[in-house]
Amino acid sequence: MLKITLPDGSIREYEEAVTPLQVAQSISDGLARHTISAVVNGKQTEVDTTITADSTVQLLTWNDDMGKKAFWHSSAHLLAQAIMEFYPEAKLTIGPAIANGFYYDVDFGGEPLSEKDFEKLEKKILENAKKNSTFQLREVSKADALKEYADNPFKTELIENLPDGEITFVTHDNFTDLCRGGHIPSTGIVKAVKILNAAGAYWRGDEKNPQLTRVYGVSFPKQKELTEYLERLEEAKRRDHRKLGKELGIFAFSEKVGAGLPLWLPKGAALRKKLEEFLSKAQKKQGYEFVISPHIGAKELYITSGHWEKNGEDSFQPIKTPNEGEEFLLKPMNCPHHCEIYKAQQWSYKDLPKRYAEFGTVYRYEQSGELHGLTRVRGFTQDDAHLFCTPDQLLQEFEKVIDLVLYVFGSLGFADFTAQISLRDKENRDKYIGSDENWEKAENAIVTAAKAKGLKTVTEYGEAAFYGPKLDFMVKDALGRSWQLGTIQVDYNLPERFDLWYNGSDNEKHRPVMIHRAPFGSMERFIAILIENTAGDFPLWLSPEQFTILPISEKYSDYAKKVSESLEIHDICGLIDDRNEKTGKKIRDAELKKLPFMLIVGENEENNGTISVRRRGEGDLGEMKVEDFITYFKEQAKPAFELGANQ
Numbered sequence: 001m002l003k004i005t006l007p008d009g010s011i012r013e014y015e016e017a018v019t020p021l022q023v024a025q026s027i028s029d030g031l032a033r034h035t036i037s038a039v040v041n042g043k044q045t046e047v048d049t050t051i052t053a054d055s056t057v058q059l060l061t062w063n064d065d066m067g068k069k070a071f072w073h074s075s076a077h078l079l080a081q082a083i084m085e086f087y088p089e090a091k092l093t094i095g096p097a098i099a100n101g102f103y104y105d106v107d108f109g110g111e112p113l114s115e116k117d118f119e120k121l122e123k124k125i126l127e128n129a130k131k132n133s134t135f136q137l138r139e140v141s142k143a144d145a146l147k148e149y150a151d152n153p154f155k156t157e158l159i160e161n162l163p164d165g166e167i168t169f170v171t172h173d174n175f176t177d178l179c180r181g182g183h184i185p186s187t188g189i190v191k192a193v194k195i196l197n198a199a200g201a202y203w204r205g206d207e208k209n210p211q212l213t214r215v216y217g218v219s220f221p222k223q224k225e226l227t228e229y230l231e232r233l234e235e236a237k238r239r240d241h242r243k244l245g246k247e248l249g250i251f252a253f254s255e256k257v258g259a260g261l262p263l264w265l266p267k268g269a270a271l272r273k274k275l276e277e278f279l280s281k282a283q284k285k286q287g288y289e290f291v292i293s294p295h296i297g298a299k300e301l302y303i304t305s306g307h308w309e310k311n312g313e314d315s316f317q318p319i320k321t322p323n324e325g326e327e328f329l330l331k332p333m334n335c336p337h338h339c340e341i342y343k344a345q346q347w348s349y350k351d352l353p354k355r356y357a358e359f360g361t362v363y364r365y366e367q368s369g370e371l372h373g374l375t376r377v378r379g380f381t382q383d384d385a386h387l388f389c390t391p392d393q394l395l396q397e398f399e400k401v402i403d404l405v406l407y408v409f410g411s412l413g414f415a416d417f418t419a420q421i422s423l424r425d426k427e428n429r430d431k432y433i434g435s436d437e438n439w440e441k442a443e444n445a446i447v448t449a450a451k452a453k454g455l456k457t458v459t460e461y462g463e464a465a466f467y468g469p470k471l472d473f474m475v476k477d478a479l480g481r482s483w484q485l486g487t488i489q490v491d492y493n494l495p496e497r498f499d500l501w502y503n504g505s506d507n508e509k510h511r512p513v514m515i516h517r518a519p520f521g522s523m524e525r526f527i528a529i530l531i532e533n534t535a536g537d538f539p540l541w542l543s544p545e546q547f548t549i550l551p552i553s554e555k556y557s558d559y560a561k562k563v564s565e566s567l568e569i570h571d572i573c574g575l576i577d578d579r580n581e582k583t584g585k586k587i588r589d590a591e592l593k594k595l596p597f598m599l600i601v602g603e604n605e606e607n608n609g610t611i612s613v614r615r616r617g618e619g620d621l622g623e624m625k626v627e628d629f630i631t632y633f634k635e636q637a638k639p640a641f642e643l644g645a646n647q
Contacts, residue, residue, distance in 0.1 A: 003054040021047040021185075024059050034061040036184045037070035044070065044182040046137060062221055072097035074135060074172075074183045075125075075190055075219040079104050081175035082124035083215070087111060092177065093154040093203065093212060100229075101218030105201055107154065108213055118195035121215075125193045132188030133173040137181050140169050145178065154203060192226035193219040196233075200369070207367065236479055241531040242373040248536050248594065250527075250544075251374065260371045260378030262524060270544035270573070272381075272523055276359055278542075279383055279519065282407060282643050286400060288357040288385060293337035295361060299327040304497055305336040306433050310466045317365065330363040335491075335516055338386040339498040342512075347502040352512065353389035353397055359523070360384050374528035381523040387515040388500065391441075394513050398449040398488065401517045403643070405473060405486040406453075408519040410641030412530065413539065414485070416476040419455040421446055422463035432466050438492035443469045445490050467493045468516075477533040485526060489516040536594050537616075541637040547574035547597040549611075550586045554578065559606040563599065563626055570630050591616055597633070 002014040004023055012026060020038030024031045024047070038047055039058040044066060051057070060067035076095030083090055083106055090111075095104035140148070142164040149155035155178055159167060170179040172187055184190075196216040203209035220226045237243070245251045250268035257263060264272060280290070299318055302308040308316065318327040331337070338356050347354065361381045370376050389397050409417060423443055424432055432439070446469050450457050464470055468491035475485045491514040494500075501509040520526040530538070540546065547567065549560040560576045567574065574595070577586050583600060590598045600612040604623075611629060613621040624632065 002051070004051070005054075005056045007056075007058050017050050017052045019048050019050055020045070020057055020059060023051075023057055027059075031059065031061075035059045036061060036189060037067050037182065039066060046135065046181060046183055047185050069097040070182050070184050071189070071221070072102040072219060074187070075193065075217065076102040076104050077135075077170065077172060077175065077177055077179070077183075078125045078128055078187060078190060078193075078219075079121065079195075079215060079217055080106075080177060081128055081173065082121045084175070085124060086117075086120065091152050091154055094158070095177075101196065101216060103214050103216045105203070105212040105214050107210065113198050113213055113215065115197075121195050122193050125190070125219075128173055129187040129190040129193075131173055132186050134186045135183035136171045137168050137179070137183070138171070139165070140167050142167055145169070148176075149178065189221055190219050191221050192223040193217060194226060194230065202369070205367070205369075232479055236481075236532070239479070239532040239535045240373075241375075241528040244531050244536040245374070245528075250531070258378070259368055260366055260376070262374060262377060262379075267544040268527075271527065271538070271542065274542050274544070275520070275523065275527070276383075278411070279408065280357075282404060283355075283357050283385070285643055286355070286404060287353075288355040291338065291341050291356045291358050293331070293334060293341070293358060293360060295331050295363075296328045297331055297337060299329055301336045301340070302329055302332070305339070305494060306467065306497060307333065307336070310431075310433075331360070332362055332364050334358055334360040334362065334382060334384040335386055335494060335514075336498070338384075339494055339500060339514075342386075342388050342500055343498060347388075347512075349390055349502055349504050349510070352502060353387050353393055355385060355387045357383075357385040374524040377524050380525070383518050383520040383523065383526075385517050387517070388495070388502075388512040389515070390502070390504075390510070391513055394445050394490070394515075395449055395452075397515060398445060398490065399453055401488050401515060402449060402453045402455070402471075404517075405488070405519045407641060407643045408486065409473070409475065411539075411639040412542075413533065414475045414477075417456075417485075418474045419450055419457045420463070420470075420472040420474050420484075421450060421457055421459045422465075422470040422472050423459060423461050424464050424469070425462035428462075432464065434467065434493035434496070439469070442490035442492055446471050446488075465489055465491075465516075467491050475529075477529060478535075479532075483529050485521050485529065486519040487517065487521060490514075491516060538594075539639070540596050540633075541639060543594075543596055545574050545593075545595055546572055546633075546637075547599055548586075548590045548593075548595045549574065549576045549599045549601060550583055550590070551576070551578055552583050552600065552602040554580070556601050556603070556606055560601050563601060563611060566626050567630065570634070572630065572633055587614065599629075 002018065004012045004014065020040065021032060021035060024035040035047055037060040038045055040049065040051060041055050060070065062068065062071060073096060080092050080095055087108060089109050091107035093105040095102060142159065145159045145167045146156060149159065158178065168180055169176050170183060194217060196218060198213050198215050200211050201214035202211055218229060248267060249265050250271060251265060252263045254263060316329050316332055318329055320327055341356055342354060359381050361379060363379050366376055366378055387397055424439060450471060468489050471488045472484050473486040475483050477483060495511045495514050500512055502512055504510045549563055551557050551560045557578050564576055587598055596616050598614040605611055610623045610625055612623050613629060615621055
């Protein structure tokens with residue numbers, strides 16, 4: 001009997017070889033109709049793949065991420081087919097599924113592809129999809145594969161790097177492509193498609209290689225889903241932090257300063273400062289000490305930490321000095337510096353834990369094509385901290401860090417998140433440093449702490465840092481997009497590499513355990529996501545400009561200044577709009593600038609010592625004494641979440 005184990009642990013038995021589709025049929029006709037792909041023994045495959053031995057099987061529908069992957073990868077083949085029909089001289093390269101849709105990299109031989117060409121490609125894709133052609137996967141010898149793609153240097157390069165016996169072609173309709181598999185049963189499932197854009201991309205991501213055209217698309221089994229997706233895209237454009245950052249005067253970039261190096265304008269600097277003060281206050285409550293480290297470090301520092309070996313010269317370009325053999329690096333991370341801060345003094349078990357925090361700016365070279373607003377930059381500030389504790393303190397300290405992360409998310413409106421337990425690759429252990437024993441201890445600590453705090457978790461293998469496992473927080477924003485924000489890492493290895501120790505109760509030397517953590521991740525990326533999540537309408541306590549005072553004429557400007565001074569004494573910050581404009585226009589402009597409060601002053605207000613209050617999104621709140629407004633504001637500006645409330 002053939003035994004098939006399903007994800008819920010149940011086992012189904014069959015008298016002979018079966019396909020995933022037959023397994024689905026044996027469960028229910030409804031499931032069979034919706035099954036579009038499968039994972040057999042950890043490998044994604046087609047639903048008609050024959051299973052001849054006992055196996056684990058996961059059946060995939062459109063609702064599964066891996067099901068979408070098969071759907072979009074198959075759609076990439078439909079795109080390639082359409083491209084070759086219109087551009088027969090084009091050279092195809094690769095066409096993978098991505099997080100939202102797919103792309104295909106194509107050498108059009110200098111022939112331009114513009115937006116006006118997108119519609120004809122879409123029509124051709126749907127025309128071919130209606131043929132309901134099946135995807136047929138077959139093995140091809142290396143010699144035959146090379147012969148087939150003799151005039152395509154890109155496919156030839158891919159084939160040459162594949163072992164003979166592991167090369168497969170896939171055919172649907174009259175189109176064949178080099179592919180390793182993972183397709184939907186037939187093209188007819190694809191009912192809606194949109195070519196989104198075309199951009200330049202270097203072959204294999206290397207600037208030294210030829211530049212190709214990357215054609216992006218997305219597809220769906222229903223037209224309604226495409227319509228909804230395009231609506232979300234439009235909303236995303238409206239919320240784009242690059243657009244809002246410019247409109248709201250938060251940040252800018254300058255070619256003279258350099259790509260990927262943001263300039264924080266006054267409002268952006270005020271926003272950052274408030275975030276730093278918010279986290280600093282919370283950290284102080286949890287016993288953190290603040291440290292400062294330089295923006296450069298000797299190369300030897302990163303050799304000791306292992307970062308030089310793992311990331312190499314491509315990422316870190318040394319700064320040479322006139323002294324023979326002396327080299328520095330722009331600081332790519334803060335952890336080696338904090339190890340040396342710990343090492344500057346001797347510690348006993350009674351002194352631990354030591355919690356060092358720093359808003360430390362680091363620098364990493366990102367390829368110009370990878371740069372994107374504040375989400376991918378070359379210079380960024382991490383809300384970094386490193387905790388050094390005894391093994392007995394590890395679990396408690398890890399849980400306290402989780403509390404801090406939850407406090408940050410709760411205060412800033414990120415309610416929908418999943419904690420990802422990022423562990424070592426099960427097979428390739430060469431990517432990591434340290435003993436198996438230390439790794440197992442670190443991994444167990446993360447799993448135990450996440451369970452103790454009741455976190456919703458997923459486990460991902462191969463996503464650990466090279467020195468230790470992580471707990472990464474994957475947050476969904478207002479548009480349902482997932483972002484990695486906070487991270488917590490357990491590290492037994494850097495204390496060994498830097499020879500860190502403390503005197504134990506037995507008067508012997510012991511290694512501390514190190515926790516790396518950053519609730520924001522980086523200030524730049526966090527602010528980008530915050531802008532898009534709130535559409536620039538920040539929580540009241542965080543808003544860099546919380547009010548604008550609108551004198552109805554110039555003669556009330558002095559009273560406006562008096563009101564402003566009263567508010568600023570209470571750390572309520574804002575501005576005075578004394579332009580020679582009508583009050584209605586000033587109100588509309590304030591709404592566009594997303595200013596929370598508009599305070600109108602005229603003769604009546606000056607005589608009564610009051611202000612007429614409007615709140616963005618609510619309208620007129622009436623006339624208030626300045627003191628009453630201050631009380632009202634402070635109540636409204638209170639973060640709704642308290643540190644430790646989740647404990």
